[in-house]
Amino acid sequence: MIVETVSNQLVWSSEQGFWVLTPKTKQTVPLTIAASRGYTDCARHLIQQGAELDARVGGRAALHEACTQAQSDCVRLLLTFGTKANVLSEEGMSPLHLCTAPESLQCAKLLVEEGAIVNLAARDSEVTPLHVAAASGLEQHVALYLGRGANVSLCNSKGETALNAAACAAAHGPGGSRRHQAVVRRLLEAGADARAAGRKCHTPLHNACANGSSDLAELLLRHGACAGVPNGAGHTPMDCALQAVRETPNLEPEILFTVLLDYGARPVHPEMLKLCANFPRALEVLLNAYPFIPSCTTWVGSVLPELWQEHKAFYSSALSMVNQPRRLQHLARLAVRAQLGRRCREATHHLPLPPLLRDYLLLCVESQIQ
Structure with missing residues (x-):
């Protein structure tokens, strides 16, 4: 369907799953503009001249815009004159929802002191x-x-x-x-x-x-x-x-x-090793989670040639150990880790172990597979 709009004041927007034509020009009022820009004296004058505090022209009240722009002085002014701390925008958002910048902390404090939920x-x-x-x-x-x-x-x-x-x-x-x-x-x-x-x-x-x-x-x-x-x-x-x-x-x-x-x-499924094949340190950690090195056909082809040359010693050591028995030391490491389970990291630091052995137990990278 082709729809040609005559007025350039309308734009397409998605609302609740439907494409609709909405006004391009955003409606607002002077108090909202003054509050959003931190013009405290102007806002006070407008209020004294009868500006409606909680008017939601354009969908948001002045307090919403003041919080969005982290204008704490204007927030204080509006609250002092009686604006509602929990006034909702047409989107169903309170001013507290719009305190999204670090500078808006004072705005949030003022709101909760005035009863914001x-x-x-x-x-x-x-x-x-x-x-x-x-x-x-x-x-x-x-x-x-x-x-x-x-x-x-x-x-x-x-x-x-x-x-x-x-x-x-x-x-x-x-x-x-x-x-x-x-x-x-x-x-x-x-x-x-x-x-x-x-x-x-x-x-x-x-x-x-x-x-x-x-x-x-x-x-x-x-x-x-x-x-x-x-x-x-x-x-x-x-x-x-x-x-x-x-x-x-x-x-x-x-x-x-x-x-x-x-x-x-x-340990990950061997097919998944290809996702980190170009990260030799990461690949080493994952390979050392197995009692033996699984078939490498899944990841060898994924390694970039220049990376293979740069880390040839590591990749070659991994290839040489495919389907070969690992050292007893490695199998003992896996047995201890299995016994400790999810407490492995915390418990290892309480074991009376030399630092090198502790690092080995925690799968430290050695740049080779043995």
């Missing part, structure tokens, strides 16, 4: 202010809401808690986002369930592994996350970590792989 769920998404702050990596906002009784167990429309939101939004890269790790730590200390999964059975650990965040993954595992649980598609956290290797080549996947194996993850 920290557990208020948005109409459609059902996210709470805690969900929003967690996804934005705002540790101080999270601490504020938790101190005001925010419920860490509340779920959004996708069945996800604030912990899921924080882990999902964590930045890519080794160690992940420090801000999101701090948020996750706060939530876990407040009693958030590290195993809580959304409707697709995707846990915070799945999200951390999909982002390649080893530090965040270890934090979740220390608080009870399960390294072997599959999501709705049947993928384990290790599967997500392997996929992240291909999508984010600048990671150090061997660190994440070691963390998962130390907390009870099972």
Whole structure:
């Protein structure tokens, strides 16, 4: 179907699954403009001249826009003159939902002091202010809401808690986002369930592994996350970590792989080794999780020629050990690790072992297979 519009004031937009024509020009009022730009004197004058405080012309009230732009002085002014701290936008969002920047902390404090509900769920998404702050990596906002009784167990429309939101939004890269790790730590200390999964059975650990965040993954595992649980598609956290290797080549996947194996993850299917074949350190960690080196036909062909030459000693050592018995020392290592299970990393540091032997037990990289 071809629709030709006569007016250039209309644009196509997607609303609730339907493509509709909506006005291009956004409607607003002077008070909303003044509040969003921090013009406190102008806003005061407009209010004194009778401007309606909670008018939602264009979908949002002045308080919404002031919070969006982190204009704390205007937020204070509006609240002083009696605007409602829980006024909802046409989208069903409260002003607290729109405190999404670090600079908006003072706005959030003013709102909760005036009775803003920290557990208020948005109409459609059902996210709470805690969900929003967690996804934005705002540790101080999270601490504020938790101190005001925010419920860490509340779920959004996708069945996800604030912990899921924080882990999902964590930045890519080794160690992940420090801000999101701090948020996750706060939530876990407040009693958030590290195993809580959304409707697709995707846990915070799945999200951390999909982002390649080893530090965040270890934090979740220390608080009870399960390294072997599959999501709705049947993928384990290790599967997500392997996929992240291909999508984010600048990671150090061997660190994440070691963390998962130390907390009870099972060795990957040999067919999956091809996903990390061009990361010799990561490949070594995974190969050392087997009692013998499996057939290499699945991953050898995936190694780039220049990489093979650069790490020829390692790849050659792996090839020479295919279907050959491993050293008794390696088999003893696997036996100890199996006995310790998901306590391997923590328990190993309490064993009276020399540092070299402790590192060996924890699958340290040696750049060769023996």
